[in-house]
Amino acid sequence: MKKYPVGIQSFESLRKGGYLYIDKTELIYRLISTGKYYFFSRPRRFGKSLLISTLEAYYSGRKELFQGLFINEVENDWNSYPILHFDLNAQKYDSPESLNDILNDILVKWEKLYGTEPSEVSLSLRFQGIIQRAAEKTGKSVVILVDEYDKPMLQAIGNNDLQNTYRDTLKAFYGALKSKDQYIQFALLTGVTKFSKVSIFSDLNNLMDISFDKRYAELCGITENEIHTWLEEDLHELSVNTNMSYDQVCKCLKERYDGYHFTEDSNGLYNPFSLLNTFARMKFGNYWFETGTPSYLAQLLKQNKYNLTRLSNEVVTSDLLNGVDTLINSPIPVLYQSGYLTIKSYNSRFNVYTLGFPNKEVEEGFISYLLPYYAHVQPAESAFQIMNFIEEVEKGEIDAFFLRLKSFFADTPYEMIRDLELHYQNVLFILFKLLGFYTEVEYHTSEGRIDLLIKTSKFIYLMEFKLEGTAEEALAQINEKHYVTPFQVDRRKVFKIGVNFSNKTRNIQKWIVEEV
Incomplete structure (x- = not known):
């Protein structure tokens, strides 16, 4: 019986537990072979944490976990590097101290391994010191992996003072990636949104944003081709369990969970969380949407006096999609980057995108969610x-x-x-x-x-x-x-x-x- 990795974000647990893994290591190998600093945004439950965990396993030299995968066929040197892994996802950020306390807790653990200096009195100086000493003590450059870098900023939407405090803290903290460049082997920051312009990324101009990069469009998410390659037998089993024909099952999966486009003219992507839940339970459901919708999305729509009829046909520029610092003027960037809207078409002549709901699960779920707010x-x-x-x-x-x-x-x-x-x-x-x-x-x-x-x-x-x-x-x-x-x-x-x-x-x- 096939095991579906629903909720499993550890690459080691997934591989050792014999769970289904749709091989993304060809794209991961391209990522690590062609660049050094990256930023990658995708909606929640799209596999970002698993991507971070896979990179951690690779940079730890865990060759045995990659048996049978693409990367094992092309990688000859399985080296181990010091890894600084931040996971900001499962925390609550409701005061200036909460972010400081969480970062301090992470730094203390690393300082026990790599030491500290009395002059390092701020969070950013301590982080810089850890990066340098980790490289000097191990003789290897440092790998930095940040999962959900933007969680504090997202939780502070609607509280400008708190968000500005978090912005200043994180801007200085992540500045270590630039100031200690000579000690860093690889860095990836993932999140849902990109707070750009006069924000966290204003000084991090060495980060390559691959969120809109067609080469990496399929890094997270599942394509239709991958479904038929890895889950063909499961489609037939789902057909039997739902009393639907094979063609009806494929059509229903597409209508409910497909339709995500993160670049122009790209293949549609299925939401992996909903798709895997469907096969694990052998029935259709609103799995992604039932995991929760942030209340600030509805509040943003109301604050901006947004005409909801535009949700199915919103025309925007690429500049608007690339950052959410324009929240005061438009709720669209965060709706797009959170996965409630997606690219439906692209007009190259005017460089504008038409957005709409990606699929039935999102459209029906989000509209139902909005009703009590209006x-x-x-x-x-x-x-x-x-x-x-x-x-x-x-x-x-x-x-x-x-x-x-x-x-x-x-x-x-x-x-x-x-x-x-x-x-x-x-x-x-x-x-x-x-x-x-x-x-x-x-x-x-x-x-x-x-x-x-x-x-x-x-x-x-x-x-x-x-x-x-x-x-x-x-x-x-x-x-x-x-x-x-x-x-x-x-x-x-x-x-x-x-x-x-x-x-x-x-x-x-x-x-x-x-x-x-």
Whole structure:
């Protein structure tokens, strides 16, 4: 029986335990053979920690762990180097002292091995001293591996003072990579985001950022070709367990977990965490999304007054994607680098990227997650409410549908008054996106007008929404623009619905229903 490395981030444990390993060592060998300093960003649960662990095993000279892999066929010299491995991932950063304490704890352990000097009074001076003494005492250059370098910065989003404190600390600390260059063999920093410009990386201009490098696009993540190479038998087993055909299983895997693109014109990548969980449990699920979504993502969207309808078709420049120091102006970089949006297409003429959701797991999960942040509904009730909406449209219970929708706008926050139109649009977008996962929905917005088409097996709903107009005007627009014409020969029952929102009540003021 095949063993799937779900949650295993140690290369040694994976290899000794006989777990599946999709060989990435050809790319790793290219990495170590052609450069010295690297930065690599990918979303969480994409295999960055395993990559760091694999490099640690290689630089420790653990040849036995690489038997049967590409790197074992080409590497002749298996040398051991002193390794300084930082793991900043599994910590909580909520005060200036928390980062200092964690870095101090790491440095103390290394100082026991390599010594210290009284003059090294700061964290950065101590780190520099350790690098130099480790090289001098062992006679080998030092390897530096930093896992989730940005975790303190990410946890401080929304707290500018704390984030600036962390920025200053880490900027000085990582500066050791440049000041002690002659003692360093190799360095890799991984993370979710790149805090650039006047940030941590402003002095580290010797770091090569391979996050957008097509040569290393497949360093983390799993390609379709790799699935058929390493998991072909598993696909057939999944087919049996899910009562789906082989072709249906392949299609469902692709729709749910594929679609990540980190450079233009690259192969799509499957989320390894979701994919391996699917095979381990032999059923489909929202595995990556269920591991947690940072609340700051929803907060960033609201703070920036972001129009959620753009999530499926956001056009950006490469400069915006490359750093998240523009958070004050746009939440898009962190959404992209966190894996909630990905590259869908590239326009080389204007050097712009079109972003969208990578797959169904992310789209459905993220939209569902946003609902309580925008509508008057508790997180635990979201799924229940959506189920009721779906049942109501499927049964033709229009008044019940709108009464429920009206409750979503209850207690609209006073601070939303200036942006009521955007607030209405965002709530409706979330709701109708969620309905669209179970029914056929077309939703359009332009110049403040919101048009909606919902199709079920028995009914077709044509809706027009007005803000500070009248429901009668909305209904008249449906008639004047002949929205019904395409459905005149359809056997399903067709409803025309005009809806008006009131700024005064901050809610739906009236709806009128006409059956065709």
